Amino acid sequence: MLSSNQLAGTLPTTFAGLKNLTNFRINDNNLNGTIPDLIQSWTQLERLELHGSGLQGPIPAKISLLRNLKELRISDINGPMQNFPDLTNMTGLVRLVLRNCNIAGEIPSYVWMAPDLQMLDLSFNQLTGEIPDDTNMERMRFLFLSGNMLSGKLPESILKDGSNVDLSYNNLTWQGPEQHACRKTLNMNLNLFRSSSTGNPLQESLPCLKDSICSKYSKCWFINAGGNDLTMEVNNKSVLYNGDANVDGGTAKLYTDHDSYWGLSSTGDFMDDDDFQNTRYTLSLLSSNLSELYSTARRSPITLTYFHHCLDNGNYLVTLHFAELQFTNDETYTSLGRRKFDIYIQDRLVLKNFDIEEEAGGAQKPTEREFANVSVINHVLEIRLYWAGKGTTRIPQRGSYGPLISAISVYSDVKYCSIHENGKTKTVAIVIGVTVGVLCVASIIILGLLRWKSTLRAIRHNKGGTDLAGIEVQTGIFTLKQIKAATNHFDSCNKIGEGGFGPVYKGELVDGTIVAIKQLSSKSRQGNREFLNEIGMISCLQHPNLVKLHGCCIEGDQLLLVYEYLENNSLARALFGPSYSRLNLDWPTRLRICIGIAKGLAYLHEESSLKIVHRDIKATNVLLDGELNPKISDFGLAKLDDEEKTHITTRVAGTIGYMAPEYALWGYLTYKADVYSFGVVALEIISGRSNNDYVPSETCVCLLDWACHLQQSGNLMELVDEKLRSEINEKQAENMVKIALLCTNASPSVRPAMSEVVNMLEGRMGIPELIPEPSSYNEDLRFKAMRDMRKQQQNQQQQNQSLSESQTQNSTQNSTMRTFGSSSTSGNEFYDINPEPRSSSST
Template identity: 50%
Template sequence: MKNTKQKNLIENSFNKNSTSESGQDYLQRGFKCKNPMYTSLDINCGGYPWSTYEKDTNPLGPSSYFSSSNGNWAVSTTGLFMDAEDHKWIVTGNSSEFAKGIYTEVYGTARCAPSSLRYYALCLENGEYNVQLHFAEIVISNGMTFASLGRRIFDVYIQGIRRLKDFNIKDAAGGSYKVVIKNFTVNVTENYLEIHFFWAGKGTNDIPVKGTYGPLVSAIRITTNSKINGTNKSNKSMIIGIVFGAVIALGLAVCLAFIFIRKRAKRKSGSYETKNDKGLTDMDTISNTFSLEVLKNATGDFNPENKIGEGGFGAVFKGILPDGKMIAVKQMFPKSRQGNREFLNEVGTISAVRHPNLVELYGCCIEGKQLLLVYEYMENNSLARSLFGPEEFGLKLDWPQRYNICLGVARGLAYLHEESKLRIIHRDIKATNILLDQHLNPKISDFGLAKLFDKEKTHVSTRVAGTIGYMAPEYALKGQLTEKADVYGFGVVVLEVVSGRTHTEKTLEGEMVYLLEWAWHLYEKKRLLDLIDVNLKSSNYSMEEVLRVINVGLLCTHGTPTLRPSMSTVVGMLEGKIEAHVSYSRPPYLGKQQVDMDKEDLSSHTEILSLEGPSNISSSI
């Protein structure tokens, strides 16, 4: 026993600053990646492929390593389990112990190590990344049994810096077979990222966790936060020039193509076309390509004082054209390749649709490294600023104004989903992407993440992009996208409009922190009117209309996408033409319901736990 423990602690101390010799040889080659290309990574530690997560099922052992087939990640282990005949570097839990809605494909298995476990993300583009570590204790049980007496304690280092000390999964999660997710921001400067789980000799190392006592992790997710700086690309200027030139050329081709199409458009159905002062139809205004000089003059050379918003891929400036017309100019960040894709997507999507509740794109500018989009100017900025911004920006919206905003957004989405020649899913419906004109008419903006969708398909599987809090569970977790993802986001916005608060308020306590959870709590307690913004309670409003709108918000956030109403149905509900009646209990992804509902009123539903998507994208025009 003494010799084994001494050997383990020696290896433990050594492994804190190094890996096995054979593993180090491989990893050094990986660190010197000649072509960094990756900006994300999902690993199902100890498990098989699932959704976007790659499998990690190699058994490994003492002083072992494994590298993925495409060379984008590797894992190494070091150490010997003390006095254990059956060494387990991969452990499997009892799936039935998990609460419903937790994905056992991810959390039912985990990789374990006796002393040191390292994961490496290789060939990453340099920049800032978000690291999510997913844990669930599946060895040490709950309750007052012998198997529950063990304690698993370890440290976590990222890029050599200790980020968690004496971490105990069971304590952090509030019990065994419960999920806890830890988030970190990490800067990558040498094209690799190291995550080191390290047993420092604390906790139980014998019965009842004999052979499985070391660090344990269920899944790892690494995503860029869109601040890639391209440090290692200085030696590849020629390649960059070619790639960037191709992107610019493609963007120009898209712009010119739409100019050509618009000038020759002979659509006579134009129920949304109006004449401007020059006698041109709005359909023709997209034909504009602006010079950089004109837009610089309009915005005061992009003077910070004219900045009216900033998102993940660009800043937005107020401007005035020589003819006195107000515009909003979005200047894409020059180093963001994802911003280039958003630019092309925006031009290609919003140019193809026209509706009073969609923001209008006047044109674009492509000169040098500048990518600029020119929109109609919205005098009252975003709905988010009106509802949640500083008091000096607050509009103190009354109930009729809030109701009309909800109805206008619903009509805009119904057009995108069902009435337009193209079926378009916005993917980022939130209060910051709903703009208000001088008359407080709402217009949906920011189509950089929009997707065209084939009417014959039930859903598309795509990389998750959007904003946490507004993303539907099935999309955030599985990447399964339908127009019902927009319906979900709309439901969250509706509840924000009624309550006058954001979807998450960390300053509050208990169920009030999360708006959806609070709304369902009030629904179960038959106190839905307590959800109404206190700023409205002193004004006159129709109680029936407010309750109808709240019910629409609850219906739109159902856990099962097929049971959410279509947006045309939502319009009918808001107008009072279709009954908006909630006939089921709180969605399982919000936790256990507080009261027993009438079983006859319950509708079948899917239970989903979100793993959180990689991106938290915010933009404003």
């Protein structure tokens, strides 16, 4: 047993001679290299533990030779994605832990039929498939499958009395609060937090909640973790911290406070601490160094999640309070413990390997971390602490030391959180004042709504129809006077491009904010509908890789959108625009841009409650900020997904060369259409060439066509931009090309989800090997539209032979990037005309 010894280096090859070894534990160390094949020699081994050892994956195939294993525990290994290891020979397994090991695919059937298995922990992998109805796991007490992509219904066969089942963070079919799993008569611990994908954030968080409507929305949230209710001063205001001391612990715990709309989820088991009391989940310590807020804490073996599901939408200041209560500062044995964990807010990693003692300057000392502008867009805020196998597991006593927290403070403005008032008279006065204030505000809102409705009625009357109905707007409103002041009355010098349905101007608001203002063209009735559609879409979406919408203006016959201004224009101009506009994008920058686009699409497809298919992903619709971070723009074509359908048959609208074949030819629309478009853009990023403008030979009609030929011939490096070849790693480049070609596969079912693309690009998931088909690409439906367009160009040139050379060039250019169908979206860039327009007056 070599755990918690800070060992470094690799395992000595001489260890292969330990033929009679029965127990090998090397948790919590700093080893390097992969898990060695030498372990196959330990055929007498009964227990193998590799938690947070530092060793890399994959798990060696020859582990199957260890037939006598009763306990196999491996967790938190980096390395390539792998299939489930072959464990068929380990018929006597009692505990099997393969947590966070980059395992993909389905769980083998023999695992579900293991008769002696009492614990199965396969959390935080990429496992898919369904949990079978027929299992032979009679002795199973602990089943942890959190953080995977399991689908299908929840079978009743795994819901046994006295068991602990954690299915949080999966993709199961939501069966509603009437399902068997929601019955209060179940004598077990069951965690279904975010176990299904419904498109409703509240249903996903609390699938057994019958009443899914918030009676009110809060602007603040305070938790005293591990303690009782506590009143404290925050910015000279008295606020109430809700205590959770009375919340029982548990290995698969999901608790909700139905009165205050918050809850917690705790996963994992302290397997080796021999403490089966609730005290292991809450801690308390009386110390002169600690205020009452820091004298208690809640901890968890693996993951501890706090969530509030009825917060007002907007930006919040989140403060997390910590104090290490389990270790000491003296030179005793209890001072040797170490605790490290990761912190996520709204599913984004904000702190990695967080060490409370290191941050506070010792144990039993308070510390806090603030996170400003945390966005809440679906009324749900989630704070998750995850133990990634690091820190001590045996010092000062046995058991893992997972995440720990003392308190949580969340508010947009603390004035909304005050509960402390003195005196009856003052209370009455406040009630009267609040009542009058509410009546005044209500009057203003009603007048505003009447004016808003009359404006929309006028627009609908002028533009002829009901296309503008049903749009919910959640953004700021600008007046036409403000817009004119920002753009100097739409001065042509401030015109920076042509957007999807009208010109785009650079403007400066009164507060100095530089913005891009998109003006709806009065020529297109369809543009009006797309304009209101875009408002409804973007006002609900907030992500670092999506263009931010500041507000809109609907006044008279003017319809305008006010966006953030992106200094570095579009990705298209940066890669293959005019020479003066091109940017020197090195390989790390291009990879970062590619990952950013993928993350933006993954948010639209899988994380946003709206589940949006963009439909027009291309380099001109990707803008770059001052630090060359990519942001997806132009949601005018965005199509809301209907979750009751596997696809949408719709009017085709997009750009030839970027549209998936099933969408371009038959109007068959799924998320995989965006995946295809992303693949084309990724090829453009790698090569520095435009898909539609690059025709290397008579046999290839576009960049993607050429890439497919290079794949067949095994010459993928020819695709890489010549400017990068001296600095690039060939293996990295080939991997990125393979990902792009996987995304542009002719079959939608073969294309990966965007979350999988992100994992592949970041090296957390292996890239499937696809053998290119030997058939001729001339018959490939992916290139039919491009071939038709090339023929159209040739015919047009023949018909216009009498025109001047400049007219011919203009005509060809206009047809090269034409849009498909009746969409109003053009192929022009968001910013296209004046590279440096003068700033408008803000007066």
